[in-house]
Every structure is written in C-alpha cells, then in structure tokens.
Amino acid sequence: MKAHDLAAAQWTRATGAGVDPHEYRRVTAGLTSVDDWGPSFVRTAHAYLTRADQAGSSLSAGEHLLMAARWFHLATLAPRAQDPRAAAGADHALSRALTVLEPGARRVSGDGFTGWLRGPSDAPATVVLVPGLDSAKEEFLDLAAALLARGLAVFAMDGPGQGVLAGTTTLQPDYEQVVGRVIDALGVACIGLVGLSLGGYFAARTAALEPRVSAVATVSGPFRLDWEELPAPVRDMMARRTGSAEAARDFVRHVDLAALAPRITAPLLVVDGEEDVIPGVTNGEPLARLAPHGSYLSVPHGDHLLGNARTDWLPHLADHITRALTGPRA
Structure with a gap:
C-alpha cells in the first residue's frame, strides 16, 4: 500500500x-x-x-x-x-x-481493562464504550460527549489487546468476562454498551451473556467473520493483536453471533454503513433481525465507523441509549 x-x-x-x-x-x-x-x-x-x-x-x-x-x-x-x-x-x-x-473524572483499572469514568456522580446510568480491533478509548471522544450531554456517565475503556494494553495483553473473545469486571469495579446497577467495529461483536456478545446490560448499540460491528476471506491487512492486525496467526484464526472462529443474538433481551440498535463492504465480514443486519428487541439503522453513504456520516447516526444512537436506560421501560 x-x-x-x-x-x-x-x-x-x-x-x-x-x-x-x-x-x-x-x-x-x-x-x-x-x-x-x-x-x-x-x-x-x-x-x-x-x-x-x-x-x-x-x-x-x-x-x-x-x-x-x-x-x-x-x-x-x-x-x-x-x-x-x-x-x-x-x-x-x-x-x-x-x-x-474534568477534575471529577476518575481512572478505573482492573484485570484486563483500564479507562476513564466521566460524568455526574448521580447519573441515572452509565454507558461503557467498547473499542475494536485497532481502536482505543481516545478515538471516540465525540460519542462520549454526546452521551455526557444527555446526562449519562460514560466509561471509555481499553480491554485486552486494545489501546494502552495492546503491548502487554492480547484480544480475547469472551469479552463479557472483562465487562463483568468493569461493572463490578464501577459499582453501578444500570449500564449500557456501545461497541464500535469489532467492539460491536464484543458488546453484542456481552449483552447476550451478561444480565446487567440494560441497553446496547453496535456501530459497524461484525455479525460473523471468515478468516479465509479477510483482507491481508486485517489478518495481519488480528495476528498482532492476538499474538500469532494461529491465535488469530482461532479468535475469528469465535466471531459468530447467530446463536447469541436471540439471547439479547435488552433494546439493541445496530448501525451499519452500506459502503462498509469488507471481504470476510458479515455486517449487522442479521444481528438486528434475530435479536428480540433489535432495530437496524443502515446509512446508504456510510463507510466503516461512519466517520463520513456522523449526523446520520450519532444523535440517534445517543438518544436510543438514553431512552433505553432512563425511560419508563428502564
């Protein structure tokens, strides 16, 4: 390249x-x-x-x-x-x-995670931002700002193999265990998840397996990955973040939400860009269709992470999470 x-x-x-x-x-x-x-x-x-x-x-x-x-x-x-x-x-x-x-912001770290908790101490709910394969807590500051503006607390994190932890840890598919430890450390009863790119898989998987998740949204998250079809740069990055090509292949075999999607009982919003076409990646429409309370927002001109279409999805996502966590049904 x-x-x-x-x-x-x-x-x-x-x-x-x-x-x-x-x-x-x-x-x-x-x-x-x-x-x-x-x-x-x-x-x-x-x-x-x-x-x-x-x-x-x-x-x-x-x-x-x-x-x-x-x-x-x-x-x-x-x-x-x-x-x-x-x-x-x-x-x-x-x-x-x-x-x-923000003098009130608090660094919170634990086994396999680190990040910053921001927002009012009496916030009605907390949203955990989950990064992806090569993203980190520093990338999604505008998303955090949108949620903070709606009165929510936000915990932007790096997990295993991500951000500042990438040099000392490797990606793990059972991310729900990491988020479970995050919830314990934050000491909150009501949380939402927003997962971006591969973080969308992590967030959806966690919502299926962690009962304390009350709302979830994914942005450009994969429903399924196929190692043989993935572009070489993606395979190379996956190998670096998992530790080896063999570990990356094994990790990719886990990325399939077909069995887990029906178990997501929390309100779910899936956001995709129709120009986000990566070989070996099945986008999120099946996730929204199979989840009991799933909804789907597809932006025709959106690319991966929809950086070219922020106004088409970011306010909608922030409102979805806020309503799900603070509205009457919550």
Whole structure:
C-alpha cells in the first residue's frame, strides 16, 4: 500500500475521530512511504503537547491535550511496525486533559481493562464504550460527549489487546468476562454498551451473556467473520493483536453471533454503513433481525465507523441509549 492510499483509506476515520481535516491533509501530504505514518503522527501529537504547555488557560491546555491524544492514537494505525510509545502517549495525553478539564473524572483499572469514568456522580446510568480491533478509548471522544450531554456517565475503556494494553495483553473473545469486571469495579446497577467495529461483536456478545446490560448499540460491528476471506491487512492486525496467526484464526472462529443474538433481551440498535463492504465480514443486519428487541439503522453513504456520516447516526444512537436506560421501560 502506498502512503497516499493509506491516507485516503483512513481519511473519514481520522476526521470522524475529531482531527482537523486540513491538518490531516497537510500531515499526510508529507508522507513518502507508509513507514512515515507513525513518526509523522507522533510529531504532530508532540506539537500539541507543546501548545498545551504554552497555553494561556487551562481550557486551552486541555483542548490541546485532547487533540494530542487523538494524533497519538492515529499513529497506532500504521500498517506495519508501530511505535509502542504512541499508545502510551495517547493514554497519557488523555489523562492530562481530563485532569485539567474534568477534575471529577476518575481512572478505573482492573484485570484486563483500564479507562476513564466521566460524568455526574448521580447519573441515572452509565454507558461503557467498547473499542475494536485497532481502536482505543481516545478515538471516540465525540460519542462520549454526546452521551455526557444527555446526562449519562460514560466509561471509555481499553480491554485486552486494545489501546494502552495492546503491548502487554492480547484480544480475547469472551469479552463479557472483562465487562463483568468493569461493572463490578464501577459499582453501578444500570449500564449500557456501545461497541464500535469489532467492539460491536464484543458488546453484542456481552449483552447476550451478561444480565446487567440494560441497553446496547453496535456501530459497524461484525455479525460473523471468515478468516479465509479477510483482507491481508486485517489478518495481519488480528495476528498482532492476538499474538500469532494461529491465535488469530482461532479468535475469528469465535466471531459468530447467530446463536447469541436471540439471547439479547435488552433494546439493541445496530448501525451499519452500506459502503462498509469488507471481504470476510458479515455486517449487522442479521444481528438486528434475530435479536428480540433489535432495530437496524443502515446509512446508504456510510463507510466503516461512519466517520463520513456522523449526523446520520450519532444523535440517534445517543438518544436510543438514553431512552433505553432512563425511560419508563428502564
């Protein structure tokens, strides 16, 4: 893959994560090969750290730190060798930002997870944001903001093989065990789940097997994966995040929601983009159809993670989760 092809492929994901589209074009225009991706994005992140140190107010400093976290995270999307300091940089920048901007935010960590709990202490419910194969808690800040604006608490997490934990742990299919430990650590009775990309599988699986889940939504989540049909970059990333090609094959064999979907009793919203067509990936329509209380939102022009169509799904998803967790039926 050439550098400009990689930049084009990640365009809507990067801008959907909140980076300035003009700056993204400037940074990626200077790439001479895909090997420049990580170092260039890390340099951009460090420039925001410098701006934060020189800022004239704590608000400006916090905003620069949030942007640094985004760029550090995007640096981890390099298709080949990755700088492990990028994930650590994203984690540290987000920690500094929330310390400045939201003194009430609380870091919560446990066996196989770490993340930030944000929002009012008396929130009526808490939503856990579940990242995917190569995403992390720093990527979905706009989704967290939409839920926080509706009065909910939000726990954005990294699980095994994700984000800052990717260097020391590997992906595990039985993610419901991780979320169970998260719920215990948060000490809440009412939770919702939003899973993005592979996190959609994790969220749906957890909703089927963890009775404390009261609402769930998936965004670009797979219903089923077929190893032989998956593109080589996806297989390579899967192998890195699981530890080996053999472990990745075994992991993929678990990704099939046909038997679990009918067991999801919580209100479920499945969001897909019709332009999200990845070989070896069955999208979420069967999940919505088989779940007892499933609904399906398909955006014709949406791509993977629908970074090119935020207004078509994000407010709807935030409202769905809020109604399910706080409405009369809840």
